[in-house]
Amino acid sequence: MAYEAVWMKDPSKLNKIEFAKHEKDGLDVIRTIIEEYAHKGYDAIDADDMNRFKWAGVYEQKPRDGHFMMRIRINQGVMTSEQARGLASIARDYGRGLIDVTTRQAIQYHWLRVEQLPDIFKRLEAVGLYSFEACGDCPRTIVGNPLAGIDKDEFMDTTELVEQVNDYFLMNRDFSNLPRKYKMSISSSIYNNANAEINDLAFVPATKVIDGEEVRGFHAYVGGGLSAKPHLAQELDLFVRPEDVLKVAIGVTTIFRDYGYRQKRHHARLKFLVADWGVEKFKAKLLELIGDMPDAGENKIVGWKGVYFDGVHPQRQEGYSYIGLNVPVGRTNAEEFDQLAELADTYGDGKIRTTMTQNIILAGIADENVERVLQAPVLQRLSPKPKHFMSRTVSCTGNEFCNLAIVETKERARRVAQYLDDHVELDEKIRIHMIGCPNSCGQKHIADIGLQGTLVKTPDGMVDAFDIAVGGILGPDAQFNKALKGRVKGDEVGPVLAELVAFYKAERTDSESFHQFVQRVGVPAFQEKLTEILAATA
Numbered sequence: 001m002a003y004e005a006v007w008m009k010d011p012s013k014l015n016k017i018e019f020a021k022h023e024k025d026g027l028d029v030i031r032t033i034i035e036e037y038a039h040k041g042y043d044a045i046d047a048d049d050m051n052r053f054k055w056a057g058v059y060e061q062k063p064r065d066g067h068f069m070m071r072i073r074i075n076q077g078v079m080t081s082e083q084a085r086g087l088a089s090i091a092r093d094y095g096r097g098l099i100d101v102t103t104r105q106a107i108q109y110h111w112l113r114v115e116q117l118p119d120i121f122k123r124l125e126a127v128g129l130y131s132f133e134a135c136g137d138c139p140r141t142i143v144g145n146p147l148a149g150i151d152k153d154e155f156m157d158t159t160e161l162v163e164q165v166n167d168y169f170l171m172n173r174d175f176s177n178l179p180r181k182y183k184m185s186i187s188s189s190i191y192n193n194a195n196a197e198i199n200d201l202a203f204v205p206a207t208k209v210i211d212g213e214e215v216r217g218f219h220a221y222v223g224g225g226l227s228a229k230p231h232l233a234q235e236l237d238l239f240v241r242p243e244d245v246l247k248v249a250i251g252v253t254t255i256f257r258d259y260g261y262r263q264k265r266h267h268a269r270l271k272f273l274v275a276d277w278g279v280e281k282f283k284a285k286l287l288e289l290i291g292d293m294p295d296a297g298e299n300k301i302v303g304w305k306g307v308y309f310d311g312v313h314p315q316r317q318e319g320y321s322y323i324g325l326n327v328p329v330g331r332t333n334a335e336e337f338d339q340l341a342e343l344a345d346t347y348g349d350g351k352i353r354t355t356m357t358q359n360i361i362l363a364g365i366a367d368e369n370v371e372r373v374l375q376a377p378v379l380q381r382l383s384p385k386p387k388h389f390m391s392r393t394v395s396c397t398g399n400e401f402c403n404l405a406i407v408e409t410k411e412r413a414r415r416v417a418q419y420l421d422d423h424v425e426l427d428e429k430i431r432i433h434m435i436g437c438p439n440s441c442g443q444k445h446i447a448d449i450g451l452q453g454t455l456v457k458t459p460d461g462m463v464d465a466f467d468i469a470v471g472g473i474l475g476p477d478a479q480f481n482k483a484l485k486g487r488v489k490g491d492e493v494g495p496v497l498a499e500l501v502a503f504y505k506a507e508r509t510d511s512e513s514f515h516q517f518v519q520r521v522g523v524p525a526f527q528e529k530l531t532e533i534l535a536a537t538a
């Protein structure tokens with residue numbers, strides 16, 4: 001460890017997890033798992049180490065009966081077919097075949113047992129993949145533009161930069177004890193394909209004229225994050241050349257490590273420090289650490305397409321296309337992964353790409369082969385032309401596997417989307433995100449319609465219910481959605497949303513998107529409508 005743990009000087013400002021983290025680094029649990037727990041079994045795991053399992057990318061699954069979930073980092077969501085096959089074989093051997101694509105482009109397994117973890121670590125490493133630091137108070141999966149290198153709408157291919165930053169931070173003990181989770185996003189997409197505003201640190205495309213020449217680089221945003229107190233990241237007044245990205249990342253992460261709050265777990269993310277300091281003070285501190293840098297140039301993000309890619313699209317390379325596939329609520333399996341790997345090798349560029357909307361992209365397909373790919377059996381379920389609501393529905397893990405969940409989400413979200421597709425005809429695509437508790441792993445705040453699980457009292461006892469929020473968006477007009485009053489019972493979500501969507505359909509002007517409509521009519525109009533719908537169903 002090449003730094004001093006300055007925060008330990010004042011123990012009165014530390015929560016109790018901080019003492020455990022200081023006593024034994026989270027990364028040390030990987031060795032303990034391999035050498036001890038894999039042999040002694042679940043019952044031998046001590047409580048502090050169970051928390052440290054997150055640094056190995058492993059979380060206890062509900063109902064704490066010895067099964068685990070595991071998250072695998074996929075840098076900017078791009079993996080090779082060999083890696084996809086490796087992932088599929090692990091899922092098949094240990095994870096009941098299940099593979100979830102997450103809202104940060106990662107892959108998640110369920111049903112693992114501690115005895116299996118050493119073999120899984122080994123098999124992942126054999127294909128160059130890691131679960132390490134995919135969870136825990138450390139730098140997590142670096143999200144990015146899944147179209148990096150093939151995108152017509154990016155300023156540069158960020159693949160090498162993402163790898164450089166990932167390789168620097170992964171397993172780096174100087175940064176494995178942060179106050180809380182730490183999420184980075186690096187993308188040069190003008191459509192903000194890596195959701196910059198909801199990350200702790202994000203790099204977005206920018207240009208600046210320096211010595212008479214236009215230089216392509218980045219602007220840096222800091223302090224974004226969701227959960228119960230969501231914050232949009234704020235732009236620093238800096239222009240970052242590509243060769244300075246790592247330096248800025250190290251500087252920002254050092255500030256978080258040394259000045260971030262460690263007193264309360266729910267007040268520890270970088271967003272709280274940024275909100276208190278303001279961006280000017282943050283920039284001054286950063287420059288103190290990394291030296292002078294030019295002021296900001298021109299931010300090149302022009303819009304946001306919700307990070308959706310479904311359908312066939314031309315890529316930057318003439319004569320080649322990419323095909324965006326819908327993975328309903330992000331859940332796929334080993335069988336489908338193997339088939340996708342086969343398609344990627346036979347017709348594509350040998351890669352499989354995951355998106356922050358829990359979907360998959362195949363790329364590098366010569367135009368003359370597109371039809372063949374579209375006919376492949378696996379594309380009949382993972383459709384490039386999904387029904388509208390299914391295509392735009394995201395869900396967190398929910399109480400099927402998550403110990404923090406208040407309600408069931410994934411299967412319910414799928415049913416809601418299906419209900420809407422069966423009952424509502426609409427040319428527009430409305431983005432719906434469902435989460436099972438305020439933590440917002442399913443990024444509720446950025447949805448057109450966000451659904452947050454809760455419970456309501458009824459004469460028959462407590463039942464699952466949802467709070468509704470409308471009008472979220474990222475990009476130049478970024479804002480989180482606004483919550484409406486009035487809880488909707490779990491089995492009424494589909495019909496209630498159908499009525500809210502009918503309201504939009506009836507009152508919108510030509511080609512007005514759902515977001516534009518919310519902006520025009522205002523949240524109170526939605527509130528009035530929801531109150532009316534709930535009164536009628538009561």
Ligand code: HEM
Pocket residue numbers: 059060069071102103104105106107108134140141183198225226227397401402403404439440441442443
């Ligand atoms: C066992 C419990 C949990 C499960 C199963 C779970 C699951 C997930 C999954 C699958 C993702 C996608 C993430 C990725 O690939 O990095 C995610 C992201 C996220 N998680 Fe959790 N999570 C859990 C606990 C928590 C807790 C305790 C918090 C907050 C206090 C939290 C807040 C978030 C947020 C805000 C995201 C947002 C995605 C983003 O940053 O873009 N989660 N979680």
Ligand code: SF4
Pocket residue numbers: 396397398399402403404405406435436437438439440441442
């Ligand atoms: S949002 Fe809540 S219920 Fe859903 S996965 Fe995250 S912690 Fe679990």
